[in-house]
Amino acid sequence: MKNKQAQINDILADFDKNNFQQDLINWFKKEQRSLPWRDNQDPYRVWVSEIMLQQTKVDTVIPYFNRFIEKFPTPEKLAEADEQEVLKAWEGLGYYSRARNLQNAIREVVSDYGGKVPEEADELASLKGVGPYTKGAILSIAYDKPEPAVDGNVMRVLSRILHIQDDIAKQSTKKLFEGIIREVISQEDPSSFNQGLMELGALVCTPKSPSCMLCPVQEHCRAYQEGVEQELPVKTKTKKQKKVPYAALLITNEQGEVLVQQRPEQGLLANLWEFPMVPMEDIDREHLPHWFFGEYGMMITPGKAVDKIKHVFSHLIWDLEIIPCTFDKGELDHPRARFVAMDELESYPFPVSHQKIAKHCK
DNA sequence: AAGCCGGGGAG
DNA sequence: CTCCCAGGCTT
Numbered sequence: 001m002k003n004k005q006a007q008i009n010d011i012l013a014d015f016d017k018n019n020f021q022q023d024l025i026n027w028f029k030k031e032q033r034s035l036p037w038r039d040n041q042d043p044y045r046v047w048v049s050e051i052m053l054q055q056t057k058v059d060t061v062i063p064y065f066n067r068f069i070e071k072f073p074t075p076e077k078l079a080e081a082d083e084q085e086v087l088k089a090w091e092g093l094g095y096y097s098r099a100r101n102l103q104n105a106i107r108e109v110v111s112d113y114g115g116k117v118p119e120e121a122d123e124l125a126s127l128k129g130v131g132p133y134t135k136g137a138i139l140s141i142a143y144d145k146p147e148p149a150v151d152g153n154v155m156r157v158l159s160r161i162l163h164i165q166d167d168i169a170k171q172s173t174k175k176l177f178e179g180i181i182r183e184v185i186s187q188e189d190p191s192s193f194n195q196g197l198m199e200l201g202a203l204v205c206t207p208k209s210p211s212c213m214l215c216p217v218q219e220h221c222r223a224y225q226e227g228v229e230q231e232l233p234v235k236t237k238t239k240k241q242k243k244v245p246y247a248a249l250l251i252t253n254e255q256g257e258v259l260v261q262q263r264p265e266q267g268l269l270a271n272l273w274e275f276p277m278v279p280m281e282d283i284d285r286e287h288l289p290h291w292f293f294g295e296y297g298m299m300i301t302p303g304k305a306v307d308k309i310k311h312v313f314s315h316l317i318w319d320l321e322i323i324p325c326t327f328d329k330g331e332l333d334h335p336r337a338r339f340v341a342m343d344e345l346e347s348y349p350f351p352v353s354h355q356k357i358a359k360h361c362k
Numbered sequence: 363a364a365g366c367c368g369g370g371g372a373g
Numbered sequence: 374c375t376c377c378c379a380g381g382c383t384t
Binding site for chain 1: 363365366367368369370371372373
Binding site: 049050051052053054055056057058060061095097098101128129130131132133134137149151152153154194195198199201202207208235238240 | 375376377378379380381382
């Protein structure tokens, strides 16, 4: 192809933009779900919802959103909270860097913008965790600005309506869709337009078997007219995860407290808590006590495994063997580990995998 | 461009 | 099982 704008012009040459906008917006205003973050246009609430909704289903987000807003009703309240408190509110939702970045960004809003979420695209984009999608979502939904908010739904819906066969896994394709949205977005109601595309993707133009008979923009859809809606969007495969074996240790002392530790500040499940994990890919089973003494300064005797847990992440798989251990002697010497009473465990943020392990404590 | 970063539900 | 979900950051 020549250049991007030429491609966009070509795609939109025979597209009935005005009627498409009207059909989409009318449908959205009539059929949209009642969701807590749609109560008003408070940019803080819109922001929190958009972060939570990243790679996460609406039904999963609803209870988290309500609890989060109740606990941190304003930017100021979130800014002054402990990070552990925020992670606890995020516990089980996944992608925990979202929570840390959100608080980081909100603190910047409070200190540098007087607590008011910026309306300027560049200022918004400079905030931690606010990428092209979230920026556009906040600008259009909270501030009624005609900015593209291109997510997976929008790419699926538009690839079908406009019969676009570019690979949506490529970021150049996302740019293409942003360019298209800039051309076709409603200037009068960009909020309903953007949300309408996403709502359509969630309720009608679904990945597997779209409900084309119920679609409000069926007459605008090139893929439907050609009967190829199931073939779109085009997306390259993702490779499968690597398995990593661990022994998760349940170590209790004489007071009945259990040993837990805070994970590193960066990387997987950053700053969440866990039971000590021994990488069994590197450590021979009989050397486990020796390895543990070197790391923690304590002598332990591993018992028999009481359970196995397989936990799947997006890029790897943990094979966890749950092993209760007796604490023989020595003194705990580890910067991020401590003994905690059983009834205090619940105040620490744990990933779901270790919440399952914790059930074996009793 | 590719890898890292969670967890859940649909089919 | 596979896919994917209102993505962003890092390398």
